[in-house]
Every structure is written in structure tokens, then in C-alpha cells.
Amino acid sequence: MKKILTVAGSDSSGGAGIQADLKTITLLGEYGLSVVTALTAQNTQGVFGIHPAPLDFISAQWDALVSDISLDAVKTGMLWDEKVIKLISQKIKKSKIPIKVFDPVMVSKSGAILLTDEGQSAFIKELFPLATIVTPNIPEAKIISRRAIRTVQEMEKAAKKILQMGAKTVVIKGGHLRGQAVDVFFDGKEFLHFSSPRINTIHTHGTGCAFATAVAVELTRNPDIRVAIQKAKDFITTSITDFISLGKGRGPVNPYAYFAREGEMYRAIQALQRAIKKFQSYPVGSLIPEVQSNLGYAISSAKTAEDVIAFPGRIIRFKDRVHVFSSPEAGGSRHVANIILTAMHFDSDYRAAMNIRYSKEIIQKCREQNWNIKKFDRRKEPDRIKFKEGASLEWGIGSILKKCASIPDVIYDLGDVGKEPMIRIFGKNPEEVVNKALCLL
Numbered sequence: 001m002k003k004i005l006t007v008a009g010s011d012s013s014g015g016a017g018i019q020a021d022l023k024t025i026t027l028l029g030e031y032g033l034s035v036v037t038a039l040t041a042q043n044t045q046g047v048f049g050i051h052p053a054p055l056d057f058i059s060a061q062w063d064a065l066v067s068d069i070s071l072d073a074v075k076t077g078m079l080w081d082e083k084v085i086k087l088i089s090q091k092i093k094k095s096k097i098p099i100k101v102f103d104p105v106m107v108s109k110s111g112a113i114l115l116t117d118e119g120q121s122a123f124i125k126e127l128f129p130l131a132t133i134v135t136p137n138i139p140e141a142k143i144i145s146r147r148a149i150r151t152v153q154e155m156e157k158a159a160k161k162i163l164q165m166g167a168k169t170v171v172i173k174g175g176h177l178r179g180q181a182v183d184v185f186f187d188g189k190e191f192l193h194f195s196s197p198r199i200n201t202i203h204t205h206g207t208g209c210a211f212a213t214a215v216a217v218e219l220t221r222n223p224d225i226r227v228a229i230q231k232a233k234d235f236i237t238t239s240i241t242d243f244i245s246l247g248k249g250r251g252p253v254n255p256y257a258y259f260a261r262e263g264e265m266y267r268a269i270q271a272l273q274r275a276i277k278k279f280q281s282y283p284v285g286s287l288i289p290e291v292q293s294n295l296g297y298a299i300s301s302a303k304t305a306e307d308v309i310a311f312p313g314r315i316i317r318f319k320d321r322v323h324v325f326s327s328p329e330a331g332g333s334r335h336v337a338n339i340i341l342t343a344m345h346f347d348s349d350y351r352a353a354m355n356i357r358y359s360k361e362i363i364q365k366c367r368e369q370n371w372n373i374k375k376f377d378r379r380k381e382p383d384r385i386k387f388k389e390g391a392s393l394e395w396g397i398g399s400i401l402k403k404c405a406s407i408p409d410v411i412y413d414l415g416d417v418g419k420e421p422m423i424r425i426f427g428k429n430p431e432e433v434v435n436k437a438l439c440l441l
Contacts, residue, residue, distance in 0.1 A: 088127075286320065365439070
């Protein structure tokens with residue numbers, strides 16, 4: 001187990017600082033240690049007090065750790081002033097810690113000053129030459145480089161200036177720009193861009209702390225700094241996506257979200273495997289359409305097709321039985337994913353669906369079950385939808401659901417030119433969908 005030291009301030013709200021760092025290190029599977037540089041009184045609405053730790057006590061914390069434990073990485077956050085920075089610089093120079101990630105924490109998201117003007121100069125002079133990587137956000141990069149940053153190209157110019165000031169590598173976090181969230185990396189040889197969709201939320205407290213800490217953790221596992229940044233980017237993007245709405249102001253990111261998602265994906269795969277095994281144990285070939293079938297299950301926070309588990313290659317009919325080519329996986333079917341994601345837009349509990357063959361007899365059996373049955377007409381599909389890949393089902397099913405008080409058991413259509421008639425069965429989980437399908441044999 002790798003041992004990562006965070007040297008930072010304490011956030012009483014738990015969203016940033018050493019609290020966020022230690023959560024991130026632990027959740028990423030390594031062991032976190034801390035040197036506390038300051039206590040803060042803060043919540044989601046702001047910072048209401050800062051109590052710097054005495055220099056001799058910061059020194060005592062550091063000495064106690066390094067005299068007993070061999071460290072694999074150190075990450076710094078809030079250092080407060082030039083005296084603390086000089087002290088930490090001296091300690092790092094005397095240590096044999098191989099990986100050093102410095103996050104120049106200068107101003108909180110609420111606007112509180114977390115590093116004095118003298119501290120900013122000391123940070124550049126004392127820590128830049130020691131860093132494996134520095135991780136400023138755009139406001140911090142503007143202060144350090146003394147350049148305006150309004151575009152990705154200006155981020156590159158700032159990154160180049162920061163390297164000229166002594167840093168070996170730098171990644172400027174682009175969360176403060178509009179559009180895609182683009183982080184810019186520079187190592188003196190090449191620029192790399194790490195992009196992710198922008199998430200529309202104010203709940204981003206602790207983003208920088210968690211990202212820099214994740215970079216430090218990943219570098220202890222793989223020396224390729226590009227890989228470390230990409231993994232940290234994926235981690236923080238998921239953490240922001242599933243933010244925690246806490247308090248009355250800016251809530252924190254959710255570092256557990258990355259692992260919750262992986263766990264939910266695993267459970268969804270297991271549920272689909274159980275459901276398809278049950279489905280395969282019956283002579284269900286008559287339910288499979290000409291274009292074949294699929295069964296999908298979305299995780300609870302699903303936003304895209306990659307959040308929906310399904311069977312790659314579809315469910316194939318062979319005589320009166322069915323077969324699948326491989327185990328279910330994320331993004332296994334965009335077709336069934338569109339169906340499920342549209343249903344979840346109206347009721348997030350309905351996360352499973354399956355398409356089966358249309359016939360008058362099957363619809364009659366649905367009626368005999370006293371199911372809620374709805375129908376849409378593909379001939380009424382607007383041309384702008386008809387010729388847009390993947391938009392037909394979203395339009396058809398959405399046009400039904402926006403008129404419904406609840407999700408129907410079945411939505412079907414009679415097809416159109418080049419479109420096979422189809423029945424879609426909806427449920428809250430794969431077992432429910434399969435049980436409904438088996439009622440139609």
C-alpha cells in the first residue's frame with residue numbers, strides 16, 4: 001500500500017483540505033497521512049475563520065511522520081504564508097519523497113484568501129523547483145503567470161510561462177472557462193489537453209484538492225504523468241457529476257461516486273446475467289423480432305449510453321431458444337439505452353427495458369394481463385427526427401411518456417418503411433422485465 005502525505009489546511013465542512021485529500025487517498029486504495037497547516041471555520045457558504053498552526057507544531061508533525069514512515073508521495077494544499085512554505089520546502093529537500101504534487105491553493109471558491117501575497121512569491125521560488133507537477137486552476141495560473149486566461153490557447157501560454165519559472169511539469173485546470181472542461185498539461189516538450197463534458201452544478205467544493213491528490217496517488221502506481229492526469233480527470237469528473245447537495249451554499253464533490261458507480265455497474269451486470277439465464281431457460285424464440293432483441297439495465301445515475309448495461313451483439317433467436325454472444329457490458333446497445341434513458345427522464349425508477357416481436361396476438365396477451373399499454377405512430381415522425389441517427393425512439397417513446405402519469409408496461413409501434421414493428425417492455429429491473437416477457441409465451 002502506497003503512503004501519501006497531504007500537507008494542507010483543515011476544512012471543518014469536510015469538503016476540501018485534508019479531509020478531501022484523505023478521503024480521496026483512502027478511496028483510491030492507498031494510505032493517507034497528514035500535516036495540518038491551519039484550521040479553518042467554514043461551511044458551504046464561506047470561510048469564517050482561519051487559525052494558522054504554529055511553525056514548530058507543523059515541523060513536529062512532519063518530523064514525527066518521516067522519522068517513522070517511508071513516504072511515496074507528498075501533496076501540498078493550503079500553506080497560508082511564506083514561513084510555512086519555506087519550512088515545508090526545507091523539509092522536502094531533506095526527505096527522499098520521490099513524488100511531489102503541489103496545488104497552489106490561493107483563494108477559496110467563496111473568495112476567502114488562503115495564501116498571502118508574500119506566500120505566492122515564496123511558493124514559486126521555493127516549491128516550483130522541487131515539484132513533480134504543479135496543479136493550478138485558472139485564477140491561480142493567472143496570478144502566477146501574470147497573464148490573462150480566457151481561452152485554451154491562453155492556458156497554454158500560461159503553462160509555458162509557469163515552466164519558465166522553474167516547474168518541471170504543470171497542468172492547468174480549466175473548470176473556470178466556458179464550454180468543455182479542458183485541462184492543459186505541459187512538460188516543456190508538448191501540450192496535452194484532457195477534456196470532459198461540463199457539468200452544470202455549483203457543487204464543486206473540493207474539486208482542486210481531490211484532483212491534485214488523485215494525481216499524486218496515481219503517480220505512485222505509474223510514472224507516466226499523462227496516465228495519472230487522465231485517471232485523476234476521470235475520477236474528479238465522476239465526483240462532480242454525483243455531487244453532494246449539502247448545506248445552503250456550494251456543496252462538495254463526491255469522491256465516493258467513482259466507486260459507487262463501479263459497484264453499481266457490477267451489480268447491474270449480475271442482475272442482467274441472472275435475468276438472461278432465466279429467459280434462456282424457456283422456449284422464448286417466438287418473442288424475438290427479425291432485428292433480434294436486447295435487454296438493458298441502467299445504473300441509477302445514468303446519463304449516457306455508457307451508463308446502460310446491455311448485451312453486445314444482441315439476444316439472438318435459434319429455433320425456439322435464444323443465445324447471447326458475450327456477457328453484458330456498459331454501452332452494449334445504444335438502441336436499448338435510448339429507450340431506457342428516455343423512460344428515466346420521466347421516472348428514474350424505470351431502469352430496465354427489452355424489445356420483443358410485435359404481433360396482434362402478443363398485444364392481446366398484454367391486455368389479458370391488464371397491463372398499461374401505449375402506442376405511437378412512426379409515420380408521424382418529423383423528418384428532422386427520422387434522418388437523425390438514434391433519435392426515433394427518443395421521439396416516439398418521449399411523445400407517449402409526456403402524456404402519461406406513469407411509465408406503461410408496454411409501448412409499441414406498427415413500424416414504417418424499413419422499420420420493423422416493435423414492442424418494448426419496461427420495468428424497474430431486468431428480472432421484472434423478463435417476468436413480464438415470460439407472461440406473453
